[in-house]
Amino acid sequence: MCEANVYLLDEDGNEILFLEAVDKILPEGDQLCLENIFYEKKYINAKIKEMALVDHRIVIERIRA
Amino acid sequence: MCEANVYLLDEDGNEILFLEAVDKILPEGDQLCLENIFYEKKYINAKIKEMALVDHRIVIERIRA
Secondary structure: OOOEEEEEEOOOOOEEEEEEEEEEEEEEOOEEEEEEOOOOEEEEEEEEEEEEOOOOEEEEEEOOO | OOOEEEEEEOOOOOEEEEEEEEEEEEEEOOEEEEEEOOOOEEEEEEEEEEEEOOOOEEEEEEOOO
16 A cells, blocks of 8 residues: 655654554645545644655644744 | 656646656745656646545646746
């Protein structure tokens, strides 16, 4: 399967696993809607920082208000 | 392999293949830098509209100045 793990950058620059096995990502304004292959959904005010699909890795970072 | 095809929405809402077998995407301001598994690189003023990784499918749309 070709899902990816999504990591959230914390304030110290560490990558924290936010949601594993993500299939779908829908950006909506400042928000990302993530859905994984287990039909778990998560919403977060964040943007995509980098994606490396062959490594199954997506890094996101929060958008500060 | 878990790369994805990137489709660009045209003005009529059709999805045109923009780059196949994309591994890496780096958003930089209003620009996306795409790199595929053949080390082809493309830059475009666009944003991600939707991603469906299990379907190997990413749709982007141009950002109008």
